[in-house]
Amino acid sequence: MTALERIAEWVTSNPPVTAARRAAATDAFVDTLACMVAGASDVSTLGAIAVASHADPRESAMCVDGAMRAPSSAALINGTAAHALDLDDNFIGAATHASAVLVPALLAAARQAGADGAALLDSYLVGLQVQREIGREIAAKHYTAGWHATSTIGQIGGAAAVAHLLGLDATRIVAAMSVAVSTASGLKWQFGTPVKPVHAGFAARSSVEAALFAQAGVAGRSDVLEGERGFAALYGAPHADWPTAPIDTSVAHAIEQPGLFPKLYPCCGSTHLAIDAVLDLLREHSFAAADVAEIVVTVLRPNAANLPYTHPENPTQARFSMQYALISALESGTVSMADFEPATVRERRTHPLLDRISVRTWSEKAERIMLDQGRTPHRVELTLTNGRKLDRQREVARGAVSEPFAPWEKRRKFTSLSGLSDAHYDAALRLAASPNIDAIERLLAAAIRLRNGAGE
Structure with missing residues (x-):
């Protein structure tokens, strides 16, 4: 039995779905919808809309601009929007932005599949577990080598999720994943550019198309994961x-384990442990940005590689700068969308702390031990101008399974990102009991009216 056959056997075995798992999947769906709405006007999303703007007789899926398009085009646009502001969740189990791929792909195929809310959530859980099964074996080395796993591993899990939603059998689920492998791409070298969000769009689109290829009888090698080449x-x-x-x-x-990591700050997840560590120190010791003489942050090698911009020139680069993230935390007491306004980024180009915040990595031996233990700690060593030294190590960021957001924080993130009322949030939370995706389409339509100044 090949690796893909083993996975497909599990997918078609009616794996157990508990109420708690569906609830967690619902949170992921709702969080991603808010990110989609917030990212609808980003340059990356507008590019995806321009590429996919042609009419198609198979129109069946709503996009964040309100248009109905073919499933693959809708997945491209909505996946890009979901990842545009880097506020969508991380999944350490595969080093992916799991939901930015799975949610847009499943929504794109939902009408074609005749799916209800429970089916969407169950297929989401399938896709996440498949990402984990592949990521467990290769994610650390794959990601360290420079691949953006969201658009490599992510779409293999996405293909399995869509194939499950469409009711394909094990043979065709293998075929869907095999097709997805042949479109796996995306380099971390693109981080800090408008291309990076498009990776999620590519992956969501490939998820849909791979499942449709399989449904049409197209199959690749079942040993494509472990084969010699x-x-x-x-x-x-x-x-x-x-x-x-x-x-x-x-x-x-x-x-449930390792779980998703929904994001509180609109910047690269590789900054979040350090941001939380600095905010912890601020709360405990009551100092100001002007009191800081130096900060040294120790991270894992892949995290350091994700943050190449020490002196960011624009908001996109600023999202991938440890220096900028920590300056924002010190100046604002948090890191928010306001910190990535073009005027704010321009104002901070000459901030004195840009040259006093450095990033270093753990030794190879220490990092290997940490990863073997399932740990990814980051350490902040902060020196104040009076010579006092403060030190904080963070094992997880806020939002992780062991330090989850409170219900009010989830609600606040949704309403602040989308601009929509609590009623839409509450309707989205009832997805598991919905006979269709009408509530989601009403949510997207309301967001479009709001964006156009017409009110909900």
């Missing part, structure tokens, strides 16, 4: 050890 070998993990035992999610599903 297969995915793992060519994408940075040639020594991956693919398990053969059946997948068992009866005790824990990927959404």
